[in-house]
Amino acid sequence: MPGYSGTKDEYTRRMRRIEGQVRGIARMIEEDVYCIDVLTQVAAVTKALQAVSLGLVEDHLGHCVVEAARHSTADGEAKVREAADAIARLVRS
Amino acid sequence: MPGYSGTKDEYTRRMRRIEGQVRGIARMIEEDVYCIDVLTQVAAVTKALQAVSLGLVEDHLGHCVVEAARHSTADGEAKVREAADAIARLVRS
Amino acid sequence: MPGYSGTKDEYTRRMRRIEGQVRGIARMIEEDVYCIDVLTQVAAVTKALQAVSLGLVEDHLGHCVVEAARHSTADGEAKVREAADAIARLVRS
Amino acid sequence: MPGYSGTKDEYTRRMRRIEGQVRGIARMIEEDVYCIDVLTQVAAVTKALQAVSLGLVEDHLGHCVVEAARHSTADGEAKVREAADAIARLVRS
Numbered sequence: 001m002p003g004y005s006g007t008k009d010e011y012t013r014r015m016r017r018i019e020g021q022v023r024g025i026a027r028m029i030e031e032d033v034y035c036i037d038v039l040t041q042v043a044a045v046t047k048a049l050q051a052v053s054l055g056l057v058e059d060h061l062g063h064c065v066v067e068a069a070r071h072s073t074a075d076g077e078a079k080v081r082e083a084a085d086a087i088a089r090l091v092r093s
Numbered sequence: 094m095p096g097y098s099g100t101k102d103e104y105t106r107r108m109r110r111i112e113g114q115v116r117g118i119a120r121m122i123e124e125d126v127y128c129i130d131v132l133t134q135v136a137a138v139t140k141a142l143q144a145v146s147l148g149l150v151e152d153h154l155g156h157c158v159v160e161a162a163r164h165s166t167a168d169g170e171a172k173v174r175e176a177a178d179a180i181a182r183l184v185r186s
Numbered sequence: 187m188p189g190y191s192g193t194k195d196e197y198t199r200r201m202r203r204i205e206g207q208v209r210g211i212a213r214m215i216e217e218d219v220y221c222i223d224v225l226t227q228v229a230a231v232t233k234a235l236q237a238v239s240l241g242l243v244e245d246h247l248g249h250c251v252v253e254a255a256r257h258s259t260a261d262g263e264a265k266v267r268e269a270a271d272a273i274a275r276l277v278r279s
Numbered sequence: 280m281p282g283y284s285g286t287k288d289e290y291t292r293r294m295r296r297i298e299g300q301v302r303g304i305a306r307m308i309e310e311d312v313y314c315i316d317v318l319t320q321v322a323a324v325t326k327a328l329q330a331v332s333l334g335l336v337e338d339h340l341g342h343c344v345v346e347a348a349r350h351s352t353a354d355g356e357a358k359v360r361e362a363a364d365a366i367a368r369l370v371r372s
Contacts, residue, residue: 002128018115035097053135
């Protein structure tokens with residue numbers, strides 16, 4: 001089971017909400033809303049996605065990485081490497 | 094008309110695509126997909142949103158801000174201030 | 187003269203301060219300070235640099251870009267393109 | 280010992296290099312260098328700091344967090360919480 005399984009419904013709810021916000025931005029553009037107001041909405045969606053990512057990272061570290069580390073040094077190192085790459089993608093996105 | 098009106102359909106098309114990607118992430122979570130793969134998708138959506146934002150900023154600068162600057166110094170300064178705040182929100186999101 | 191010439195001393199002062207903070211981080215590492223405390227300092231320096239960048243962007247828009255736009259449409263467009271690329275680098279760093 | 284102790288000299292060397300780059304930016308400003316060129320340098324320093332941070336995060340996860348997790352569940356959870364906060368600061372800086 002993935003690290004986030006304990007709060008899966010909460011993540012799904014948040015993604016549905018983000019989906020609605022993204023649909024709202026498309027509508028704003030169709031209705032020629034002022035650029036700055038569209039940009040403000042896009043920044044809000046980016047922040048919401050960021051919070052989801054940070055939650056997933058913590059869950060992954062607290063379950064998948066920690067369990068692998070207890071299982072063996074090699075497993076722990078592999079999971080840390082993988083997590084570090086994911087964190088780098090998050091930081092650079 | 095907003096600065097992006099010339100490429101409005103393109104922005105709408107990109108937002109629809111992002112909406113589909115966000116829906117896809119919700120489905121991944123429902124299907125217990127591995128955390129790292131979900132994180133990779135969220136980073137991809139964040140990048141796509143970032144590209145939309147950067148396009149909107151350039152359109153806004155090239156139309157709304159430039160036109161205001163030609164109209165009067167005061168108008169130009171107000172639009173630059175407003176654009177700088179929007180860029181700050183984008184950088185910090 | 188660059189757009190920031192009016193507040194040049196302030197920018198130089200801020201950069202000297204950031205230089206001191208960076209030197210402080212090197213010293214923390216030499217003194218084996220706990221990783222989290224070093225990371226906290228690096229995040230503070232990154233925020234300070236970000237604020238400098240956002241100030242430079244606003245000054246550039248308010249002087250170089252606006253003046254070019256008043257001079258000619260072509261000059262204005264070239265300066266907007268250049269500014270948009272600089273903003274993209276800032277967002278992606 | 281902190282997680283980065285194994286590569287401490289390398290981190291110190293990189294921070295010294297960043298210090299030199301920051302000093303260089305102050306000089307660019309004093310010499311009225313074009314805004315865009317200063318911004319390009321600031322973005323380069325931010326990227327270098329980001330790389331240092333990502334290295335420190337990986338070292339911390341691979342040593343401090345993993346060792347705590349092996350020691351006890353409670354210790355592991357505390358270290359993961361602390362690391363997640365540091366990663367959030369990094370993402371938001």
